[in-house]
Amino acid sequence: MSGHSKWSQIKRQKGAADVKRGAVFSKLTNAIIVAAKNGGDPNSNFTLKMAIEKARAENMPKETIDRAVKRGTGEIGGAAIDEVLYEAIGPENIGILIEAATDNKNRTTSEVKNTLIKFGAKLAGSGAVSYQFVKSGKILVEMTGKDRDEVELLAIDAGAQDFDEHGKDLAIYTKPNELKIVKEALENQRMIVNEAVLSWEPQATIEISQQSVSQKIIELMDALESLEDVTNIYANFDIKEEHIENIGN
Secondary structure (H helix, E strand, O other), rough: OOOOOOOHHHHHHOOOOOOOOOHHHHHHHHHHHHHHHOOOOOOHHHHHOOOOOHHOOOOOOOHHHHHHHHHOOOOOOOOOOOEEEEEEEOOOHOOEEEEEEOHHHHHHHHHHHHHHHHHHOOEEEOOOHHHHHEEEEEEEEOOOOOHHHHHHHHHHHHHEEEEEEOEEEEEEEEOOHHHHHHHHHHHHOOOOOEEEEEEEEOEEEEEEEHHHHHHHHHHHHHHHHHHOOEEEEEEEEEHHHHHHHOOOO
């Protein structure tokens, strides 16, 4: 794997996209509903288990989580929530993948399209961007007091494919169907897993050399992130560390 989507790291580093708590809960609820369509037992539905763990990390009430699971399984009524993947081309021809969960695809498409246009980006056809990415499992392991070589060896033994620094965490990448195996192997060795998700990772990245373009890209990603129906964003840009530090200064 020759590149990694840098947005999640920048978002954490800059505290980007300060989404209101209600919007955060809405995103998490939709993710649970979608995951629960494939079964309401998190012990046998790993995607649901990950969605619930993420919701708990944000202190979502148990009653809200349980209600979302029941909506997903059809035990209680509610508008159908569907997953949508948007492909877009941004400044400097960067590729962007936007995952959304929505009860109104027309509304969500309009919101995404208008946001892209505002920052000089545009929607692309199906397959026009996604071929530049590969679906991977991504695990963030807390590294405080840990030896990186030791953690990497444990992960490799469990089936990990690649590694990347992610702030104070170590990002471990796996095949999608081996995410659960690697996560559980690390936890069995008393590693603290801060996040385990399925992610779109770029096969190559586009280096952004100008500060002004970096600023525009981050503003675009922030604006997309703030949309209530958007659940995840991935991109193939590579922004210099000094550009990130200077944004907003």
